[in-house]
Amino acid sequence: MGRWEPGARGRLAKAALELFAEQGFEATTTAEVAKLAGLTERTFFRHFADKREALFYGMEGTGELLVRAIADAPPTATPMEAVDAALHTVGAIIQEYPERARLLDAAVSAHPELKERELIKLAELAATMAGALRDRGVGEPAASLTADAGMAVYRVAFARWTSEPGEPDLPGMLRESMAELRGMLAA
Amino acid sequence: MGRWEPGARGRLAKAALELFAEQGFEATTTAEVAKLAGLTERTFFRHFADKREALFYGMEGTGELLVRAIADAPPTATPMEAVDAALHTVGAIIQEYPERARLLDAAVSAHPELKERELIKLAELAATMAGALRDRGVGEPAASLTADAGMAVYRVAFARWTSEPGEPDLPGMLRESMAELRGMLAA
Numbered sequence: 001m002g003r004w005e006p007g008a009r010g011r012l013a014k015a016a017l018e019l020f021a022e023q024g025f026e027a028t029t030t031a032e033v034a035k036l037a038g039l040t041e042r043t044f045f046r047h048f049a050d051k052r053e054a055l056f057y058g059m060e061g062t063g064e065l066l067v068r069a070i071a072d073a074p075p076t077a078t079p080m081e082a083v084d085a086a087l088h089t090v091g092a093i094i095q096e097y098p099e100r101a102r103l104l105d106a107a108v109s110a111h112p113e114l115k116e117r118e119l120i121k122l123a124e125l126a127a128t129m130a131g132a133l134r135d136r137g138v139g140e141p142a143a144s145l146t147a148d149a150g151m152a153v154y155r156v157a158f159a160r161w162t163s164e165p166g167e168p169d170l171p172g173m174l175r176e177s178m179a180e181l182r183g184m185l186a187a
Numbered sequence: 188m189g190r191w192e193p194g195a196r197g198r199l200a201k202a203a204l205e206l207f208a209e210q211g212f213e214a215t216t217t218a219e220v221a222k223l224a225g226l227t228e229r230t231f232f233r234h235f236a237d238k239r240e241a242l243f244y245g246m247e248g249t250g251e252l253l254v255r256a257i258a259d260a261p262p263t264a265t266p267m268e269a270v271d272a273a274l275h276t277v278g279a280i281i282q283e284y285p286e287r288a289r290l291l292d293a294a295v296s297a298h299p300e301l302k303e304r305e306l307i308k309l310a311e312l313a314a315t316m317a318g319a320l321r322d323r324g325v326g327e328p329a330a331s332l333t334a335d336a337g338m339a340v341y342r343v344a345f346a347r348w349t350s351e352p353g354e355p356d357l358p359g360m361l362r363e364s365m366a367e368l369r370g371m372l373a374a
Binding site: 078141149160180184 | 265266267303306307310328329331332333335336338339340342343344346347363364367368369370371372373
């Protein structure tokens with residue numbers, strides 16, 4: 001989730017993802033990452049504490065983005081509409097960098113350890129969204145339920161987006177998945 | 188999630204949870220667990236490969252239980268009704284052993300590493316439920332969305348159940364949380 005920076009940091013993160021996807025996370029050394037980026041290993045460690053940090057580069061700002069979008073939703077928005085708006089904000093950014101998202105997905109899918117890290121990351125983001133809803137005056141358990149259900153919508157939409165051929169549209173898939181969930185619960 | 192067995196295995200698991208909750212997972216040795224259960228460390232290792240296995244003892248059967256309940260739901264049940272019935276089956280069993288559930292919760296809450304393991308376990312159970320829904324002919328993304336949303340309902344209900352004083356009712360909280368989520372999505 002996030003943009004490539006044009007500088008050394010962005011190049012290192014991109015090289016890391018390419019190598020992780022190609023040869024696995026464990027098998028990749030920071031020296032190889034630096035070499036592919038045309039930089040030294042020392043430069044790598046000036047930008048990242050370790051390989052894992054390079055993997056999730058760009059996701060640091062996601063929580064903040066979600067919080068701001070939920071806070072900025074109009075006062076008339078329902079909690080789920082606020083969450084929906086926040087997911088669309090993030091989805092639109094990811095949509096701009098499909099190559100990055102697919103590399104991350106390929107690296108994560110191939111590695112149970114990275115899958116676990118991603119799962120934890122998403123759970124943390126859901127908790128962050130629940131907090132932002134409580135700041136809007138939404139009570140519990142409504143806040144946590146809405147945030148968790150929203151995260152389920154995101155995960156399913158993202159999985160479809162990375163697996164479908166052609167140029168699928170992540171915001172569109174978020175919309176479809178949300179409509180689908182509403183339908184599943186309307187019965 | 189599950190019953191204490193009266194034999195050595197059940198006694199060891201109970202002793203393990205008590206010590207994990209009291210002094211933490213890392214600080215607890217298998218020798219201490221065996222001693223509290225009135226058994227030898229050799230007996231511990233006849234029943235469990237390691238401490239972690241003792242922690243999640245009783246959860247092994249949960250996936251199977253969920254699958255069976257979803258398969259056994261009447262053909263007229265909607266996917267979410269089938270998931271709801273499955274969660275109630277598991278909730279009713281947990282409700283019978285509140286002490287076990289609270290010890291597990293205390294141990295898990297105190298330890299980030301165990302929290303992560305639990306998160307992964309719950310994600311696996313959600314994937315298992317999605318599979319059981321597909322076996323009923325539910326397509327994707329409906330199956331995954333329904334299973335994930337159901338798991339969100341379970342997590343919120345369980346958290347309320349373990350944190351409320353007195354003798355709260357887990358199946359009742361599952362009902363309330365499901366109704367709440369329906370309400371959040373109905374807007």
